[in-house]
Amino acid sequence: MNFSIVRRRLAPVAVAGAAALVLSACGSDPETDATSDTAGGDGGGETDDSGDGSESSLSGSLSGAGASSQESAVQAWIAGFQQQNPDVTVNYAPEGSGAGREQFTSGAVPFAGSDAALDEKEMAAAEDACGAPAVNLPLYIDPIALPYNLPGVDNLNLSPEVIAGIFNEQITNWNDPAIAQDNPDATLPDMPITPVHRSDESGTTENFVDYLSQAAPDAWPHEVSGDWPTDLSGEAAAQTPGVIQAVDAAEGTIGYASAAAVGDRTTVAVGVGEEFVEYSAEAAAAVVANSPQAEGRAEHDLAIDLARDTTESGNYPIVLISYTIVCTAYSDEQTGNLVTEYVSYVASDEGQQAAAEAAGSAPISDEMQTDVQSALDSIEIG
Amino acid sequence: MTTSTEPATKPPGRPRRAKVRPGDRNFSWATRAAGVLILIVLAGVAAFLVREAIPAFRADPAEIDGGEGFFAYVWPLVFGTLVAAFIALIIATPLALGIALFISHYAPRRMAQGLGYVVDLLAAIPSVVYGLWGIQWLAPNVRGTWEWLADNLGFIPLFAGPASATGRTMMTAGVVLAVMILPIITAIAREVFLQTPTLHQEAALALGATRWEMIRMAVLPFGRPGLISGVMLGLGRALGETMAVAMVLSTGGFTWSMVSSGNNTIAAEIALDFPESAGIETNTLIAAGLVLFVITLAVNMLARWIVARREAFSGAN
Numbered sequence: 001m002n003f004s005i006v007r008r009r010l011a012p013v014a015v016a017g018a019a020a021l022v023l024s025a026c027g028s029d030p031e032t033d034a035t036s037d038t039a040g041g042d043g044g045g046e047t048d049d050s051g052d053g054s055e056s057s058l059s060g061s062l063s064g065a066g067a068s069s070q071e072s073a074v075q076a077w078i079a080g081f082q083q084q085n086p087d088v089t090v091n092y093a094p095e096g097s098g099a100g101r102e103q104f105t106s107g108a109v110p111f112a113g114s115d116a117a118l119d120e121k122e123m124a125a126a127e128d129a130c131g132a133p134a135v136n137l138p139l140y141i142d143p144i145a146l147p148y149n150l151p152g153v154d155n156l157n158l159s160p161e162v163i164a165g166i167f168n169e170q171i172t173n174w175n176d177p178a179i180a181q182d183n184p185d186a187t188l189p190d191m192p193i194t195p196v197h198r199s200d201e202s203g204t205t206e207n208f209v210d211y212l213s214q215a216a217p218d219a220w221p222h223e224v225s226g227d228w229p230t231d232l233s234g235e236a237a238a239q240t241p242g243v244i245q246a247v248d249a250a251e252g253t254i255g256y257a258s259a260a261a262v263g264d265r266t267t268v269a270v271g272v273g274e275e276f277v278e279y280s281a282e283a284a285a286a287v288v289a290n291s292p293q294a295e296g297r298a299e300h301d302l303a304i305d306l307a308r309d310t311t312e313s314g315n316y317p318i319v320l321i322s323y324t325i326v327c328t329a330y331s332d333e334q335t336g337n338l339v340t341e342y343v344s345y346v347a348s349d350e351g352q353q354a355a356a357e358a359a360g361s362a363p364i365s366d367e368m369q370t371d372v373q374s375a376l377d378s379i380e381i382g
Numbered sequence: 383m384t385t386s387t388e389p390a391t392k393p394p395g396r397p398r399r400a401k402v403r404p405g406d407r408n409f410s411w412a413t414r415a416a417g418v419l420i421l422i423v424l425a426g427v428a429a430f431l432v433r434e435a436i437p438a439f440r441a442d443p444a445e446i447d448g449g450e451g452f453f454a455y456v457w458p459l460v461f462g463t464l465v466a467a468f469i470a471l472i473i474a475t476p477l478a479l480g481i482a483l484f485i486s487h488y489a490p491r492r493m494a495q496g497l498g499y500v501v502d503l504l505a506a507i508p509s510v511v512y513g514l515w516g517i518q519w520l521a522p523n524v525r526g527t528w529e530w531l532a533d534n535l536g537f538i539p540l541f542a543g544p545a546s547a548t549g550r551t552m553m554t555a556g557v558v559l560a561v562m563i564l565p566i567i568t569a570i571a572r573e574v575f576l577q578t579p580t581l582h583q584e585a586a587l588a589l590g591a592t593r594w595e596m597i598r599m600a601v602l603p604f605g606r607p608g609l610i611s612g613v614m615l616g617l618g619r620a621l622g623e624t625m626a627v628a629m630v631l632s633t634g635g636f637t638w639s640m641v642s643s644g645n646n647t648i649a650a651e652i653a654l655d656f657p658e659s660a661g662i663e664t665n666t667l668i669a670a671g672l673v674l675f676v677i678t679l680a681v682n683m684l685a686r687w688i689v690a691r692r693e694a695f696s697g698a699n
Contacts, residue, residue: 068657098660194547199646200634200654226658230635235548235643238628242517246632249522250547289439348421 006062049250053373056298059087065091066100066113069258070140070322074113076358081345097203097322104128106326110173110335111343112325113140115203116305117294130327132380136303137372139346140322140355141362144208146268148202148254149247150174152189157182157286160309164212164219166254169232174252175374182271196255201226207320208256213318214308215317258320259284260360270318272282272312281362282337283316289365290315300328300375329380347372428675435669444661456670462552463674466627469556469640474564475613481564482571482609486645487597497574505565513629516558519548519656523555523631525549530643539638550632552640555647558626560591563616572613574608575601607689608656614685621678624649648674 064074071094078090081297095103097114104112104124107129118126118138126134131313146163148156158166162178165171171178175188198205203228212220221230222334228236235253237246243255244262254268259279269276277283287310308317326343345351352363427669443451448521485494517661528551531544545551578601626652632643654668 026603096658096662098658098662192544192547193491196548197627199631203656203658227447227655233642233644233661235546235550235632235636236634237550242629245517248551249517249549250525252547 004072005149006146007254010154013304024124048165058085058332058341060334060338061089061091062335062342063091063093063109064100064111064113065095065103065109065184065377066325067097067115067203067322068094069097069115070113070359070361073140073355073359073361076348077342077351080343080351080354084345085341088338088342090338104134110327110330110339113318113322115206115322116327117323118325119299120267120296126325126327130329131297131331132327133301134296134325134327135151135301135375136323136325137343137347137375138304138321138368139286139343139352139364139372140202141284141288142320142322142361143259143279143281143316144204144211144254144256144318144320145259145262146254146270146281146318147244147247147262147265148268149188149251150191150254150266151251153183153186154266155183155186156266156270157269157271158275160212160215161219163268164271166193166219167212167232167234168222169195169234170219176325182265182276194250194253196235196237196242196253196360197228197245198243199228199238202239203320203322204240204256204258205295208308208318211308211318256318258360270316272315272317273313276311277314277316279316280320281320281356284319284362285365285368287315287317287319288310288326289367300378302371302375315358324381326376328375328378333382336379339375340379340381344373344376347376360381406472424544431668431675434665435672436665438665438669441662441665444694447576447663447664452666453668456648456673458650459646459648459670460673460677461636463621463647463649463677465640465645466552466555466559466631467648469553469616470559470563470620471613471617472625473557473560474567474616477560478564478567478571478612478616479609481568481603482575483597485572486575487567487593497571501565503565503566504667505562505569509562509623509625510629512558512562513626516554516626516630520558521549523549524554528553532639538612540640541672542637542639543642545641546632546643548643550630551643552645553629555556558630559620559623562623562626567609567612567616568618569607571609572611574612575606578604596681610685610689614682617676617681617685621674621681623647624653628653629645 035217049107057259063265071092074092074094077094077353081090082088094112094113096114099108100112101114101116101122103109104114104116106126118134123134150156154277157178159182162182163173172193174191174193181187203226205228206224207347209222209228210224222232228234235246235250237243237255240261240381241258243257244265247253247265259267267279269278271277279346287307288304290310290312291304291307293301294305299302303323304321306317306319306321307315308319321347324343324346326339345367347364348353349363349369352369355361356370357364390593399560438446438452442448443454443559443588446452446455448455459482481497485498485501489497525545525548532545533543535541536543537694577591582600582604583596586600587593591599632652633646633650633654634644648670652671655663
């Protein structure tokens with residue numbers, strides 16, 4: 001009687017409701033990303049015939065896509081560039097490095113941001129799309145600091161082997177002799193070490209792990225990837241704020257995070273050669289400047305092999321670099337002008353300073369600026 | 383719409399065959415269209431998931447995360463998803479039952495209404511807020527409990543130590559999920575209990591039953607199918623919940639221990655890895671989404687089956 005009405009009314013509701021919940025659960029996040037559509041550099045207004053020099057003559061719109069790591073820097077660059085050129089609109093879709101490279105090599109966007117340089121296959125695809133080789137420009141340097149939470153210890157020196165041992169869970173207590181050896185003056189407590197890593201896939205993880213495997217190959221047996229090795233337990237936390245929060249929440253923790261987010265927390269001085277280097281913007285820019293160009297790259301391609309295992313004084317080897325990838329030829333004059341002007345603003349002192357303020361990145365060295373400018377000068381337009 | 387109200391204004395009692403008015407016809411079509419639309423959307427989503435998931439099933443096992451193929455990748459996630467939802471249900475169901483009975487049968491009317499609103503309000507809080515609450519308040523406060531469990535009941539694999547230093551464990555995620563699904567279960571249980579025929583309740587009381595006995599004999603059997611539906615709705619939400627789990631849980635590989643860090647759910651894995659995924663990785667995540675879709679569908683069919691089976695024995699008829 002009554003009861004069957006209730007049942008009839010509720011059961012479909014249950015099914016539909018639950019289905020809707022699931023749909024929204026797995027649909028919402030990706031979809032918002034996907035809808036921020038990126039059309040290529042299609043011009044909104046007419047280009048003035050002389051696209052050189054005078055910035056006010058620029059107009060139109062420019063769309064890029066790629067790494068989310070440099071997103072807040074890109075926002076600052078876009079704001080600064082649009083202020084100089086009021087008729088220009090620049091969009092950047094932070095869909096991830098992979099998506100950015102994919103769209104760039106298929107010709108969908110005229111520039112891309114990526115935490116990794118294009119590989120050989122992608123370079124070939126990009127050459128097809130551009131009609132000329134692409135170049136990778138390291139314009140965003142983000143030092144990765146290692147914050148730790150250890151009351152009574154304000155300075156902590158750790159050599160690469162010890163860092164790898166800690167994150168590989170071989171060194172499990174703060175009073176371990178290996179740590180004491182680097183820190184003769186500190187009173188290290190008898191406390192278990194809780195390493196904190198990112199639970200989401202991230203360029204920060206990839207660069208940190210890359211550092212460990214290059215600087216301490218014997219102590220770090222795991223593959224280099226943006227995902228933390230699943231056979232390690234440790235603590236995991238989502239995104240940079242999550243890592244910081246986890247480090248704050250418990251004593252005995254140590255994590256890795258973009259230096260901008262670390263603030264005035266105690267951080268590890270990393271062993272480089274015979275000395276220990278605290279992270280700083282200068283030390284991070286120095287390691288990028290001192291790193292050799294990656295093998296087999298063309299003249300203006302600034303893809304570098306980061307010297308993670310550097311022993312040079314004053315270099316801080318744990319950095320994330322994010323490239324801006326552009327073509328060396330643009331058939332569309334307007335797009336070409338917009339790209340060169342935008343990227344040269346990004347590489348300028350002003351652009352690098354804006355990124356440092358907005359995202360805490362380390363401004364690139366003067367030498368790198370010159371290299372980027374000559375790469376931009378080599379771009380053929382029209 | 384104005385035409386559809388017309389029949390009500392006519393004097394009653396004319397035994398004439400009702401004319402089909404445009405309003406009736408239009409409304410009937412509109413509802414039918416709505417019904418069909420939801421099926422089309424559902425089929426569309428399923429088709430999309432299958433299409434995007436196929437490359438992951440076909441891919442070389444070495445290309446999938448973990449390097450051992452899709453099923454090796456997805457089963458720990460399925461386990462984590464089911465366990466988190468199960469913990470949430472174990473906590474939320476008795477609590478929701480109690481709250482619903484209190485509102486429907488024990489509380490003074492005015493208080494019952496207020497309490498009902500408050501519980502419903504819990505459903506309006508965004509899951510990100512639950513996540514923040516879980517990380518910043520709940521985890522540090524339950525850490526001691528998990529440590530105690532690991533120290534004293536560590537011989538049971540579920541509580542094997544070492545307990546997480548930050549308290550962000552599967553158990554914590556389960557507690558957060560329990561709070562999140564509480565309003566759904568409570569709201570449905572409350573509505574169903576309120577519909578128990580007054581005659582049944584009065585009959586039980588007239589036979590000398592106490593209030594508890596009346597509830598046991600008249601209200602609970604009548605409300606059981608509704609309660610199960612509510613629990614299944616809650617389970618649906620717990621299975622699909624993304625943000626709160628992604629934020630609260632210290633994710634990792636498979637472990638039996640519910641008080642150390644480790645395990646992950648399908649929805650949280652998708653949320654965490656999708657933004658930086660590309661190529662086959664995206665397909666793998668969508669395939670995991672398909673698995674979640676199938677699990678939820680199975681859970682709902684199971685719920686309907688339980689409700690249908692219990693009908694004959696419910697005692698309500």
